[in-house]
Amino acid sequence: MELLVALLGFLGLLPLVLAYSSVSDATLKGLPGPGADFDIHTGALLAPILRPRVSGTEGSRAVLQHFVDFFKQELPDWRLELQNSSSTTPTSKGQPVPFVNLIATRDPPNARVGDVGRLALVAHYDSKLEPAGFIGAIDSAAPCAMLMHAARTVDQALTKKWAAMAAEGTDDLEDKKGVQILLLDGEEAFNVWTDTDSLYGARALAEEWETTFNPAPSAYKTPLDSIDLFVLLDLLGSRGPTIPSFYTTTHWAYKHMAQIEQRLRDLALFKSSPNHPLKVAKREDKNKDKRKEPLFLNEATKENGGFYGGYIADDHLPFLARGVEVLHIIPSPFPHVWHDIMDDGEHLDMDTVEDWARLVTAFTAEWMDLEGFFDVRTKREVEVTGKSEL
Template identity: 70%
Template sequence: MLIFYAIFLSLILSLGSAYSTLSDDTLKNLPSPGDDFHIKQGSILAPILIPRVSGTEGNAAVLRHFVDFFKTHLPKWNLEFHNSTSTTPTSNGKQIPFVNLIATRDPPGAQVGEVGRLALVAHYDSKLTPTGFIGATDSAAPCAMLLHLARNIDAALTKKWGAMAAEGIDELDEQKGVQILLLDGEEAFQSWTDTDSLYGSRALASDWERSFHPAMSTYRTPLDSISLFVLLDLLGASSPNVPSYFKTTHWAYKNMAAIEHRLRELGIFKSSPNHSSKMEKRKNKKPRAEPHFLVDAEKGDKMFMGGFVQDDHVPFMARGVEILHLIPTPFPRVWHEMDDDGDHLDMDTVEDWTRLVTAFAGEWMELEGFFDFKKEKRKESYEKTEL
C-alpha cells in the first residue's frame, strides 16, 4: 500500500495539483473573439442574431450553425441531439419540436459513466413576441461565448490528455470532461408558467434522470455526471450585476470572482473604466472605482435567503445538480424588448464575459501550461489570409 501511494503521489505531482489557477501570462494571452463576434459578418455571433423561435426555420438554421461550427473546428467533440415535442398555448394543439444540442469532450478512451463533467449551458431559442425579437443578450451572445470557449480550450485539452497518457496516469487521475448544452425552448410562448417555459431543459433533465449508466459506474446517470452546471443568460449588456444565488456553489462563484479580479488588475477587462482604451480618451487620468460583474464574492453564509431566478437550471437543480447561475439582477434594460439586438450589445462586456468564462473553464480543467498561443496566433493569421 505504501509503495502504491508513493507511485500515485509522484505521478500526480508531475502534472501539478488537483486544481491549478491560470498564470498571468495565460490570462493575458487567451484569444479574444475579435471579428468572430462582429454583429453583421462575425462567423460565430452573426448567424445567431436572427429570430429563432422553437419550431421555426430560424431556430433550425441556428442549430445547423452550431453543428457546422463543431464539425468544422472541433471534430473531437461528440455531438448528440436530444429531441422532444410539446404543445404550447399558441400552437392550437400542434406538437412543436424542441432540439437540444449536447457537445461533449471527454478524455480519450473514457468509459461511459466514469467522467465527471463541467456543463456550460445557454438557451438558443428566442421569444415569440414581440414579432421579430432577436434576443441578443437572451441568449445569442451567451451561445457565442460558449462556442468561442470550446474552440479556445480544445487544443489545450488534447495536449493535457496526451501528457497524462505519456505519464501513464490517465487511470489514476480523476477523469474530467467538458459538456456544452445548447438548449431549446426556454422562452414562454404566452406567459411564464411551469408548463409554458423550459421545454427543452425539462425534457432533457427528465430523460437523463432515467438513463442509467452501466452497473458499477462511478456516475449512475448523465445527471450524476454533471459536477457543476454553469448557466449563462442575459449577458452582453453593460454594467451587469450578477449575485451569488446558491450557497452550495458559492465556492465556484468565488473562484470565478477571483479570476475577474485578476483580469481587472492586469488591465485586460475592456469594459473597465480603467482599461487603457478608456484612459486614453479621458483628460483626467486618475483611476476610477473598479466595478465588478460578480458582486458577491464576500457574501457570507447567513446572507443566502433562498431566492433565485427561474431559468433552464431549475429542472436540473430539482434533481440535485449543483448550479452556478450567471444572470444579472436586475435584468438588462433591453430584456424582452425589440432593442435586445446586436446593435445594443456592449461588445466590450461581451468580450470580457467570454474571457472570464473561458478562464474559469481553463482552471476547472487544469489547463495551465497546455495552451499554445503561438500556434493559435499562426492559425488565426492563416485563416484570415485564406479569407
Template identity: 65%
Template sequence: MRLLNGLLLLPTVLRTAIAYSTLSDDSLRTIPSAGADFDIKTGAILAPILQPRVPGTPGSTAVLEHLADFFRNNLPKWKVSFQNSTSTTPLSNGREVPFHNLIATRDPPWIDREGEVGRLALVAHYDSLIHPTGFIGAIDSAAPCAMLLHAARSIDDALTRKWEAMQAEAESSDFSGLEMDEHKGVQILLLDGEEAFQSWTDTDSLYGARAMAEEWEQTVYAASSTYSTPLASIDLFVLLDLLGSPNPTVPSYFKTTHWAYQHMADLEFSLRRLGLFKSAPAKDPDRPSAVDDQFFLHEAGKADTDQWLGGYIGDDHLPFMARGVEVLHLIPAPFPRVWHKIDDDGEHLDMNTVEDWALLTTAFAAEWLELEGFMTADGGGKVRERDEL
C-alpha cells in the same frame, strides 16, 4: 426566464470540491479574443445567431445547424449529439412543437465507456421569445451561446496537449492507468424552449431543459460505472443568461457553489489587473469612491448570513437543480433594461462586455480543467499585451 415568487430550498451539505488549479498571468494572456467572430453583421460565430429562433420555426432550424456545424467544422474532437422532445404549447392548438437540445462533449481519449467522466457543463439557451414579433434576443441568449462556442474553441488545443501528455507519461511509467480525478471532461449544452410562449408557468417554459433533465435522470449507466446517470456526471452546471449589456452585476445565488463563484471572481480581478478586460467596472451610484467600483462578480466576499437569491429566478437550471445538480447561475440582477424588449438586438449589445464575458468563461473552464502549462499562444492567438486592447 422570470422572477419566481418562491424560494427553493438550498442543499444543506456542500458537495466535495474537485481538483482546481489556477491559471498564471502568462496563461491568461494567451486566451484569444473573439474579435471579428463576434461582429454582429459578419461575425462567423455571433452573426448567424442574431435572428428570431422560436422553436419549430425555420430560424430555429438555421441557428441549430449553425451551432452544430461550428463544432463539426472547427472542433472535430468534440462529440455532437442531440436530445429531442416534443410538446404542445398554449399557442400550438394541440400541435406537437419540436424542441432540440444540442450537446457537445469533449472527454479524455482513454475513456471507452459511458459513466466514467465527471463534466463541467457550460449552458445557455438558443431559442428566442415569440413576442414581440421579430424579437432577436441578443443578450437572451444569442451572445451567451457565442461566448460558449468561443470558450470551447479556445480550450480545445490545450485539452489535446494535456491529455496527450498524460497518456505519454502513463505509457512511459510502471503505472498502467490514470488517476480517477483526471477523468474530467466538458460539455456545452445549448438548450431549446427556455422562453414561455404565452406566460411563464411550470408547463409553459423550460421545455428543453425539463425534457433533458428528466431523460438524463432516467438513463442509467452500467452498475459498475463511476456515475450512475448522465445527470449525476455533471459536476457543475454553469448557466449563462442575459449577458451582453453594459455594467452587469451578477450576485452569488447559491451557498453550495459560492466557492466556484469566488474562483470566477478571482479570475475577473486578475484579468482586470492585467489590463485584459475591455470594459470598466460599474460605479456604485451610492458609493462613488473609486475603490467601490463594482466588478461583474461583486459578491466574492459574501457571508453565509447575507441574502442568497437562489430560487427567485426561473431559468434552465431549475429542472437540473431540483434533481441535485450543483448550479452556478450567471445572470445579472437587476435584469438589463432591454430584457424582453424589441431593442434586445445586436446593435444594443455592449461588445466590450460581450468579449469580457467570453474571456472570463474561457478562463474559468481552463482552470476547472486544469490547463495551466498547456495554454499556449498557438492555441488560438498570440499573447495579448495591454497596449493592444
C-alpha cells in the same frame, strides 16, 4: 448532530474544491479574444445567431445547424448529440412543437461511459415569440457565442493535457474530467411564464438524463450525476451587469470566477473596465488616475445569508430539482432591454460581451487544469496598442 451534518456537507464539497487550480498571468494574457468572430453583422460565431429563432421555426433550425456545423468543422473531437422532444404550447393550437437540445461533449480519450465528471456550460438558444421580430441578443445569442468561443479556445489545450497524461501514465480515474456545452431549446414561454409554458428543452433533458443509466460499474449512475457543476449563462451582454451568488453550495465556484475577473481587471485585460488603457486614453479630462472597478461578480465576500436560491426561473431549475449543483450567471436586476425589441445586436455592449467570453474561457481553463497546455509563447496581437509582444 448539527455539527456532524455540516461537517459531512463540507467534506462532500471538498473534492470539487481541491480539484480546482489557477492559471498563470501569462496564460490569462495569452487567451485569445473573439475579435471579428463576434461582429454582429459578419462575425462567424455571433452573427448567425442574431435572428428570430422561436422553437420549431426555420430560424431555430438554421441556428441549430450553425452550431452543428461549428463543432463538426472546427471541433471534430467533440461528440455531438441532439436530444429531441415535443410538446403542445398555448399558441400551437393543439399541434406538437419540436424542441431540440444540442449536447457537445469533450471527454478524455478512452474514458469509459459513466466514468467522467463534467463541467456543463449552458445557455438557451431559442428566442421569444413576442414581440414580433424579437432577436434576443442578450437572451441568449451572445451567451451561446461565448460558449462556442470558450470551447474552441480550450480544445487544443485539452488535447495536449490528455496526451501528456497518457505519456506519463497518469490518466487514472481521478483525472477523468470532461467539459460539456449544452445549448438548450424552448426556454422562453410562448404566452405567459408558467411551470408548463417554459423550459421545454431543459425539462425534457433533465428528465431523460435522470432515467438513463450508465453501465453498472460506472463512477456515475446517470448522465445527470456526471454533471459536477452546471454553469448557466443568461442575459449577458449589456453594460454594467451585477451577478449575485445565488447558492451557498456553489459560492466557492462563484468566488473562483470572481477571482479570475479581478485578475483580468488587474492585468488590464477587461475591455469594459474604466481602467483599460483604451478607455484611459480617451478620457476628455485627461485624468489618468485609476478608477473604481465596477465588478460583474460583486458578491464574492459574502459568507452568510443573502443567497436567493432559485427565485429567478431559468433553465437550471429542472436540474437543480434533481440535485445538480448550479452556478447561475445572470444579472440582477435584469438589463433594461430584457424581453424588449431593443434586445438586438446593436444594443449589445461589445466590450462587455468580449469580457464575458474571456472570463468564461478562463474559468473553464482553470476547472480543467489546463495551466501549461496553452501556447502562450507565440506572438499575439495586443488589443491596446496594436503592437505584438512575446
